[in-house]
Amino acid sequence: MRFVKGFGQFWYDFIIGDDWKIAAAVVAALAVTLVVVLAGVSAAGAAIAGGVLLLLFFVASVLIDVRS
């Protein structure tokens, strides 16, 4: 059990790090981009939307971090 807990903690530290909001922002931005992709928007349009969404979600996560 201790090994499983340590193993889980290792991967949490590795992937999520010290600010979970960054990982949440990345996943949320990609999820919204996927909705755009599945809605039938052209590949180029979806790619640009993905880039813009990642920028916006990153800014939002940093602002939330600083204001909290």
Next chain:
Amino acid sequence: MTGATWGLVASTFAASFVEFVEALTIVLAMGVTRGWRSAIAGTVAALVALTAFTAAAGYALGTWLPESLLQLVVGTLLLIFGLQWLRKAVLRSSGLKAMHDEEEEYAAQTEAARQATRQSRFGIDTFAFVVSFKGVFLEGVEVVFVVITFGLSAANMPAAIGGAAVAGLLVLIAGVILHRPLAAIPENALKYGVGLLLASFGAYWAVEGLGVFTQSGESLEWPGGDWAILALIACWLLTSRLLVKVLPRLKPEVAR
């Protein structure tokens, strides 16, 4: 070598250099305070585990995953690493977070090592072994992802591995000669630059990889192809500079 290859080597060199410096700081702190035998044993065990992880992950990624899913997985991880670095760089540049200092990190690690109770197994100090192992493995896995991404995107894996290997060798030699943390390295500036690169490559790949969910399963194409990476770097740089300007106004009592 072409300019692009030199750029690839420089990118993997810079990214790997920062990771190796962090791993070295941890191993040095354990070696000095708890004994070199246990610190080196932890480092060697981590390198063996890292080799096995790289071989297994490389085989699994290359054999079982379609290209677009590989791009999505590796791109998402790179994005998270890169944006965490960029966030810290922005907070440091805007005075909301203290600059990372390897000497301070070294002092904190050695203090923690001195206070930890001593438990030995097979003549190896468990604390020094585990901390060294974790430090080297954690930083090493990040290097592996950086090498895979830059190497695959430039279709030149040997150059990417070469850049990382030279960085590892230089840090190792410096550590052996100096026996103290490499505080003179402009780590914050390096991390800012590497954060921009990782975030840009990560965004490029992760978005391309979303194509795995379409009917064709093919990667999405960015307008302009690989040139979109340059546009992404410019966008992340601009956004981070804007944040550096704006953030101190939100918390003037903390900003220095």
